[in-house]
Amino acid sequence: MARLVVIDDEMPLLRALTIGLKARGYEIFGARTGADGLAEVALRVPDVVVLDLGLPDIDGVEVCRRIRQWSDVPVVVLSAHGSEARKVEALDEGADDFVDKPFGMAELEARLRVALRHRAKAGEGADEPEIQVGPILIEVPARRVTVEGGEVDLTPREFDLLVYLARQVGRVVTHHVLLESVWGDAFGSEARARVYVSRLRRKLGPSGAKLLKTLPGVGYQLLDETPAR
Amino acid sequence: MAPTWDSSRPSGARRKRAPLGELAGGLAAAILGPAVLVLVMLPFRAHMSPATAALVLVVPVVIAVGLGGFSVGALAVATGFLAYDFFFVPPYMTLAVGQLQDWAALGVYALTMLVVARVASSLREARARVRRREDDTRRLFDLSVLLIDDKPLDVLLGRVASALREQFSLESVGIMLPIGQKPEMMARAGLPFDDEELGRLVPRGGVAVPAGSAARPGLRVLPLAASDRAVGLLALRGPGLSDHDGRLLDTFANQTALAVERALLRRQAIRNEALEAADALRRSLVGSVSHNLRTPLATIKAAVSDLRDSSIELADDDRRELLEAIEAEADRLARLVRNLLDMSRIEAGMLVPKMERLVLQDLVSAALGHLGSYWAPPLELDIPEDLPQIEADGVLIEQVLSNLLENAVRHAPGAGPVELHAEERGGRVCVEVRDHGPGFAGAPEYPGASMGMGMGISICRAFVEAHGGSVVAEETPGGGATFRFDVPAAGHGGEQPGQQARSGQRAKAAYPAENPENPESVARAESPARAAR
Structure with a gap:
């Protein structure tokens, strides 16, 4: 049974989430402040953390940063303000995914499932010579990529980009993080990333492309199954 | 000359x-x-x-x-x-x-x-x-010396006019500043200028007579020019001045122009500051409105999707709790919409309280009824038996109470009881709502996070000010937030209907989006960070 810590100051929402997720077979621990939430995360060692960004005591982005200092637990952010900037900030700080309020329980659960799978994969080790993402098979030492058995011809940069996204499968990767990790230039142009991603998507063909999502204003996410979003 | x-x-x-x-x-x-x-x-x-x-x-x-x-x-x-x-x-x-x-x-x-x-x-x-x-x-x-102090423009001009009249033994001195298209007499010392003279000073079209022109014996005009720009006119009427005095007068005019320019810039700066404050508040209100709309919607949607999902089994208690949450959050949305409507009413200046004699306790009960199932923590009521009735608009004050109580519930979850205390003080009834939550110190600095009730508190202020009172926010001793407001007690003469109407307008003027002329009232009416908590 997967264990969740849900941090949200809105009591009614916290209750609705607790009831719904419990009924879906999760073990839930709720917290209504950032401080309580951090304590719960430390104490319960959850599989996923659901974190609201608007907390009364500590900024949700800060909570995310503090969790990341000692834990790799996937963090799904609930953002309520419609302001992309704070959501992106949290993702830059290491949050894995986000759900915009208001959301249905099915959508939240889909995000949680992706996060749980991503956690399981991350545990397998990041230095695997072969990475399988859905129909995409990446042979890292040979720098070879096949989609459903057909070889795909990628430039070195496109290959690096794909490997990076594949190692982060399930995670939302912001423009900022992508530029820093693949180009080594955190303040490079988003347009550059956009061009490479769209080229990569075209080369991966329809079955590969539908797994590589563009999240407008936020970044990219490579999924290993057809996304719910 | x-x-x-x-x-x-x-x-x-x-x-x-x-x-x-x-x-x-x-x-x-x-x-x-x-x-x-x-x-x-x-x-x-x-x-x-x-x-x-x-x-x-x-x-x-x-x-x-x-x-x-x-x-x-x-x-x-x-x-x-x-x-x-x-x-x-x-x-x-x-x-x-x-x-x-x-x-x-x-x-x-x-x-x-x-x-x-x-x-x-x-x-x-x-x-x-x-x-x-x-x-x-x-x-x-x-x-x-006269020009050096930072005085309001009208005071400054009045003093300059009298000083010039005295120093040069003139009959009349007037200072005109362009208001809109036409120069208008802002200050005058000595005898008034008659209509014909004014007509000559400012002929049709608003173009002033040229400097030094002898449009009429004894009448003359000097431009007040600062930074190569005319900031006004100096109109003089009086007996002869020597060339020497004329030159001295020119120097005076230049100095006055600089002072006028400075005063105008200062006024502009104050106005901009006030506008900025009002604008920041407006932005924070927009943020708070969208936050306030989304939060109950999030709960409702999550709860409904739980209830609708046939693939999961819900216990009867859970099912009931979800339904209650939906109802409570729907109530909350209704209150928010009501606040929004009130807000536009205040902004439109249509807020005139309908005064009647009321028992405070009744209003508190009504407010709690309005909060409905949202009310969770215990409420400690401290309303003296002999508290006089209040002279107020019941609808407005009930909403003030329900906004303050909701604010306390929202910001002090599980932090002990909320206290409501009332007492008579100098012909007015003071009501305090105290919580023991994180108070203002715990308020996050970033916008949007917990500013939920920024609008609710603004509305409280406007409503209470319409009753000639004020809302004060302070730390609860030992931690938490306290909001205090006052309304007239009945039988203390109350306010005359005329005064009520005026104070209704004042409430509008004090609402920060208005009246940039008076930054103090803006500052008093709302400090977004504090109201946001």
Whole structure:
């Protein structure tokens, strides 16, 4: 049974989430402040953390940063303000995914499932010579990529980009993080990333492309199954 | 600048009379002086040398020059010369000169006297120049002292106008500033300008008469120009000014223009500050509204999707709890919509409280009813039995109470009871809502996070101010937030209906989006960070 810590100051929402997720077979621990939430995360060692960004005591982005200092637990952010900037900030700080309020329980659960799978994969080790993402098979030492058995011809940069996204499968990767990790230039142009991603998507063909999502204003996410979003 | 002044005007006399008096004195010394001295010396003529008489006759010349200047001095020299020749140079009683040595004496007398007159008169002129310079310096100093303080523009202009009128002995001084398209008289000292004069100052189309123009005798206009830009006009009416005073007046005008410009810039700065504050509040309100709308919607949607999902089994208790949450959050949305409507009512200036006598306890009960199932923590009521009734608009005050209580619930979850305390104080009933939550210190700095009730508190302020009261926010001793407001107690004369209407308008004026002229009221009405908690 997967264990969740849900941090949200809105009591009614916290209750609705607790009831719904419990009924879906999760073990839930709720917290209504950032401080309580951090304590719960430390104490319960959850599989996923659901974190609201608007907390009364500590900024949700800060909570995310503090969790990341000692834990790799996937963090799904609930953002309520419609302001992309704070959501992106949290993702830059290491949050894995986000759900915009208001959301249905099915959508939240889909995000949680992706996060749980991503956690399981991350545990397998990041230095695997072969990475399988859905129909995409990446042979890292040979720098070879096949989609459903057909070889795909990628430039070195496109290959690096794909490997990076594949190692982060399930995670939302912001423009900022992508530029820093693949180009080594955190303040490079988003347009550059956009061009490479769209080229990569075209080369991966329809079955590969539908797994590589563009999240407008936020970044990219490579999924290993057809996304719910 | 050649003034065309009407010199018959009496008011300029204070500065003009002194030279006239001195001139008369000088003339008297020039004509009467020698006559008197001759009369005094005649009896002793036989016993004194003509040289002594010549020396004595120097006296009126010096006096005449000192008082009347060189020309009067020259007149004294002439009369002295004639008197000396006539009475003291033999043969007496004729202008004829007998001996050569007497010619010499007369010649030396005339020459010496002219030199003395010349020297004395230049001394006198120098003295007058120094005095005038001193006077100018003092006047400029007085004016700049006047301009140095940061005073409101109207006060500043009033003082400048009176100072100019006094310093230059003018009949009227007016200062006009462009308001909209047309210059308008902002300050005036002395007699008012009549309509015809005003018409000449500002002809149709709003173009002022050119500087120094003599559109009408005694009336003239100086531009107030600072940074190559006219900031206003100086209108003057009065008797003649010398070129010298005219130049001094120009200097004054320049200084005044700089001060006016500074005052205008300062006013602009204050206005901008207030507008910025109002704008920041507006932005935070928009953020808070969207937050407030989304939060209950999130709960409703999550709860409904739980209930609808046939793939999961829900316990009866859970099912009921979800339904209750949906109802409570729907109530909350309804309250929010009501707040939004009130907000627009306040903004439209349509807030006029309908006063009636009410029992506070009833309003508290109604407010709790409105909060419905949202109310979770215990409420400690401290309302004295003998609390007088209040004179208030029940609908508005009930909402103030429900907003403050909801605020306390939202911001102090599980942090002990919320306390509501009421007491009479000086003809007003003060109500305090105290929570023991994180208070204002725990409020996150970033916008949007917990500012949920920013709008609710703004509405409270507007409503309470419409009752002539105020909302004060402070830390609860020992932690938490306290909001205190006051409304009139019944039977204390209350407020007259007229006053109510006015205070209703004041509430509008105090609402921060309005009245940028008065930054204080804006600051008092709302500090977004605090209201946001």
